[in-house]
Amino acid sequence: DLWMALDEGQRLFSQRKEISTYNGNSLTDLAGLVRGTGVGLFVSVLTPDDLSNRIPAITSTKIMGRCGSIPEYIAAGRYMGLSTEQITWCAHHMVPGMFVGQIGDGKWRYPFLFKIPSQKSLKPVSNKEADDTLISLSHLKVEPVEFTNWSARPRIEVSCQTSQTAVLTDSEYRLLKAIIDNPMLSSSQYVKLAKISPNTLSKLRPGFIQRGFIREHEVDSGKRGRSKRVLEPLETGVKAVKAYVQQEGI
The missing domain is CATH 1.10.10.10 (Winged helix-like DNA-binding domain superfamily/Winged helix DNA-binding domain)
Structure with a gap:
């Protein structure tokens, strides 16, 4: 099994590049082809504002952390199917270590809230x-x-x-x-x-x-x-x- 992780996904899979160029964004096309072969694809984005709409469509599992602005919560929340009330709650209550997840496998497709406990300090060794x-x-x-x-x-x-x-x-x-x-x-x-x-x-x-x-x-x-x-x-x-x-x- 192969797992591909990409950081700064909003730069690679830019929606503006798809609009400004005649042939669209070739990287977005390749991501769809790779995902179709069964290869795991993990795309990390700092902000979903300029993210191509095709990326959320081919990534069924989604995780949202604390965002920096209301428009970012709205964009990420829509990708996960959150209601307006849920998006507003996230904007006012999300803290570091708290996430909203949506799993692609299984019957449960509703978003859920989870929190990762703080890591304990490691003890020095001799x-x-x-x-x-x-x-x-x-x-x-x-x-x-x-x-x-x-x-x-x-x-x-x-x-x-x-x-x-x-x-x-x-x-x-x-x-x-x-x-x-x-x-x-x-x-x-x-x-x-x-x-x-x-x-x-x-x-x-x-x-x-x-x-x-x-x-x-x-x-x-x-x-x-x-x-x-x-x-x-x-x-x-x-x-x-x-x-x-x-x-x-x-």
Whole structure:
């Protein structure tokens, strides 16, 4: 099934264009042909003043929200079969989130009033909660491409190793272990292997380089003419993972 959605329909299906041109509005003719093939057609209009009368004729389901003027309520109300009293009520009582609908399917063809409840504010999530949502996506086959801080010039970042073994967090351990178990892969591939978000990867990678856990190289990928970043685990990172395993008793 195909569904076509068009915004600013009064500009595309203009009644003035049908009158001013000899052959009418070709877009309106095409809309009728497309609708006749069973393709779903959704036309959103800001105002029905200049809308071609042929569009309401081929769209059986209609929804009217709050309008900006009485003539707009009258024009939209006539398309839906509203009485003068109903149009006047809509002009005085419609508020944001309230709509008048008319369904094309089924036996009930009378317009009805409905209201959409306000959406509740979304609660912020932590990096760990965001990482956990990626677990269900681990089975998807994807080809990650690294675009973050991409440069046309080859660049190699070298850092000194430190002798201190720092304490790792859960996300740091998963990422560092994935790099040790699967060295010299593009950095974006570790998002799936470590089951972390790209945002977490971009935050942890510079810290790993600075702490001497990994070394980053840029090599020619042979695809699309751009280089890719590969991560090499260092001895300090291996020691940090071993210390974490001993500490957590894994």
